[in-house]
Amino acid sequence: MSEMLSVRNLSKRFGAIQAVDNVSFTVKRGEVLGFLGPNGAGKSTTMKMITGFLAPTAGTAIVCDHDVTRDPVAVKSKIGYLPEGAPAYPDMTPQAFLSFVGGIRGYSGAKKQARIERAAHLLHLEGVMQRPIDTLSKGFKRRVGLAQAILHDPEVLILDEPTDGLDPNQKHEVRTLISNLAKDKAVIISTHILEEVDAVCTRAMIISQGRVVVDGTPDELAARSRYHNAVSIVLKAQVMHKVDEQVRKLPIVAGTEQIQGEDGLACLVAFAHGGQPIIAEISQIARDPANQVEEVRVERGRLDEVFRTVTEGRS
């Protein structure tokens, strides 16, 4: 069974607000799906419905062959979930908290302790296991929440903003952890850090106003950018206009953008018609010594620009 999670026509209405509007997708084993979208787009609401915390207005989610609206307990036992804000009982120590969750997840005795130690080790919690959770820093609290989510080695992992509040080193570690865990799981993470999509996701979905507006690999997403296959030319500022004219004359170039830099340097960006490769034509111009070109590079596309384009004016 490669299809571990299947969301079917999921909708959620809060009074007059349509929070999630007919969302359907599937996640296979080994896939890491990144949920992107502006705040209030419906990312968390979708996650809450998959994990059985909220009941959908219409539609359902099937997790490992169990329907969340019919058999929520079976679904919940298959899922590891980090809710938004990583809530945990503040008066408990991570040891007691993980022990409680481990007990509910069906472990006891030495096996439970081994599970707790493994999760604590993966998230570097060893030093704080006996301190009350409300005395811990934001980064530790988030990692306690993650430890709780991966404790039972779930088949489906749903993480709502897993790296929020972590420092760059911790972010890197958590992303590496997710990538390592993802091999035999289906993973959904929500984030508004676009670099995270490149770092961990095999697939990305942009949600806006409760609808899926883009669904594809990070590369496919980047390909929708105006900057996809655009070429940036770093050159001396005084030759900018001359080179710009030459580049514009190429029929394959849709337009250019001039960016002034420091130390007498400037950057000229040439956009391609429909994202076609234009590096061959541009590099001929760049090779002319009279143009004093310092550097030429092909742009992959900018996720933040795609993100803005598809969500702008919608939320």
Add this chain to the structure above:
Amino acid sequence: MRNLCHIFSRELGGYFATPVAYVFLVIFLGMAGAFTFYLGNFFDRGQADLSSFFVFHPWLYLILIPALSMRLWAEERKSGTIELFLTLPISIAEAVLGKFLAAWAFTGIALALTFPIWITVNLLGSPDNGVILAGYIGSLLMAGGYLAIGAAVSAATKNQVIAFVVAAALCFIFTVSGSPIVLNFFSGWAPQAIVEVVASFSFVAHFNAITRGVIDGRDIVYFGTLIAVFLFANAAIVDLKKSS
């Protein structure tokens, strides 16, 4: 059942992880003692029984039990841990029962810690310990009734102040429903049968019947049914909040 045990022990442990347990126990024991000896004239009555101890329990519970029950669900909803709690593989029934039983066990502990007064009365005279045991059972049942009401109210809000005030008001109505303050409201227009039904809801009437030493099946059924109804309401509210 296994899940129920885990939830029960986490909840009960939760009381003792914070000052809540100790503050509650000290105030409960202090007030129970003060009421018995000063308002109840325990010594002056010169009788070897605990009726001056039990008679104040409804009023003691009226203040203290909503304070205990207000946090049961409201606190989890406020802090967001409810999302974690309700996405664990447990049923709503287990969640509701686990929380209720832990709170009930805690009031049981508080009640058990009043044992010095039982020792005192046994040292001073020779009371009927069967009647005293009945009083303790009645008091525990009544505490369960107050708690079930408070738990259901707590599930409906994330504001603990609202949970306290509404629960205290509901508990007050159930406490005094046999007295003129409630009965006069009905007796003007409602038929006698309804007035009698309302009067029969009184916590105090059923509790007093038990503390006289007669454990009547009807009184047990009354408290049992009341607890069941409010726990059912509690579960329904938790379930309803899922789809709101």
